[in-house]
Amino acid sequence: MGSEVRIRLDGVGRRYGLRGRWVLRGVDLEVAPGALIRIEGANGTGKSTLLRLLAGLDAPTEGRVAGRPRTAFVPERFPAALPFTAAGYLTHLGAVHGLTRKAAARAADEWLERFGASGHARTPMAELSKGGSQKVAVAQALLAAPELLVLDEAWTGLDAAAREELERAVAERTADGTAAVFVDHDPRRLAEVTDTTYTVVDGALALRAAAEEAACPGRPRVVVEARGPAGAEPPGEVVRLAVSVAEAEGGAYRFGVTEPRSDAILRALLGARPPWHVVSVNLYEAGSL
Numbered sequence: 001m002g003s004e005v006r007i008r009l010d011g012v013g014r015r016y017g018l019r020g021r022w023v024l025r026g027v028d029l030e031v032a033p034g035a036l037i038r039i040e041g042a043n044g045t046g047k048s049t050l051l052r053l054l055a056g057l058d059a060p061t062e063g064r065v066a067g068r069p070r071t072a073f074v075p076e077r078f079p080a081a082l083p084f085t086a087a088g089y090l091t092h093l094g095a096v097h098g099l100t101r102k103a104a105a106r107a108a109d110e111w112l113e114r115f116g117a118s119g120h121a122r123t124p125m126a127e128l129s130k131g132g133s134q135k136v137a138v139a140q141a142l143l144a145a146p147e148l149l150v151l152d153e154a155w156t157g158l159d160a161a162a163r164e165e166l167e168r169a170v171a172e173r174t175a176d177g178t179a180a181v182f183v184d185h186d187p188r189r190l191a192e193v194t195d196t197t198y199t200v201v202d203g204a205l206a207l208r209a210a211a212e213e214a215a216c217p218g219r220p221r222v223v224v225e226a227r228g229p230a231g232a233e234p235p236g237e238v239v240r241l242a243v244s245v246a247e248a249e250g251g252a253y254r255f256g257v258t259e260p261r262s263d264a265i266l267r268a269l270l271g272a273r274p275p276w277h278v279v280s281v282n283l284y285e286a287g288s289l
């Protein structure tokens with residue numbers, strides 16, 4: 001099922017408007033067949049921008065995108081106001097992807113059933129709930145049997161069963177050679193099967209090594225909650241040391257870090273200019289995060 005077509009970003013930069021700030025700059029990234037890549041970063045750092053470039057829905061301002069595997073994309077917000085029923089839309093797309101109408105209709109039913117949405121098959125897209133239309137968004141991407149799957153917060157709005165099903169489907173596909181790149185606010189999402197995590201920081205991608213990632217679930221984790229000056233993004237050094245970065249209430253951030261690095265992350269927070277205020281430091285046992 002997998003292909004050898006791999007996508008590569010070479011020195012990619014993107015800014016919006018002639019004098020806009022660079023959202024991304026000098027990004028190099030290669031996505032191999034079967035790779036499962038997580039992209040994380042604080043709000044507004046450019047995660048969706050990067051995913052749209054990977055999906056081919058946007059073009060870089062500078063640099064280039066080489067290779068174009070057959071790509072499917074689940075956007076953060078799916079345009080639900082389409083003149084189709086859920087099953088009609090999926091059947092139509094299946095046909096666009098080269099299936100016969102009969103095979104497309106069968107695939108549409110199968111995916112709707114897998115996501116617990118059979119009851120919505122005849123519902124016009126415009127009348128679907130947020131969760132219902134998200135299920136169709138996910139089904140349309142999987143039905144396309146893509147070589148590259150790009151998922152931007154695809155789990156948001158799905159019920160627990162559908163969230164699990166989507167994790168299963170992505171893990172199955174990547175085991176089968178499909179590459180997948182995803183953004184999700186839940187640090188546990190696909191944590192056990194993710195090959196590489198990149199954090200978008202200052203417009204660039206900071207790599208978190210797979211070995212370190214794999215070593216983390218079995219180890220105690222220190223979670224540092226800290227607050228910076230209003231609107232400030234976490235210092236780059238802190239993001240590089242952290243295993244997970246999540247926004248907390250009131251503009252604070254929660255940084256997960258392996259125990260041996262906890263002193264270094266505190267030093268980086270307190271030594272930032274201007275310094276960050278450390279709200280709390282807690283030790284969690286493996287699996288409790």
Ligand SMILES: Nc1ncnc2c1ncn2[C@@H]1O[C@H](COP(=O)(O)OP(=O)(O)OP(=O)(O)O)[C@@H](O)[C@H]1O
Nearest residue numbers: 016017023041042043044045046047048049050200
């Ligand atoms: N079409 C656009 N026109 C102008 N500015 C844009 C556009 N799309 C994104 N931006 C800006 O680019 C920056 C990065 O946005 P992007 O949506 O890629 O970030 P993100 O990391 O996905 O954010 P979030 O976590 O909030 O979804 C933001 O400052 C945003 O305002």
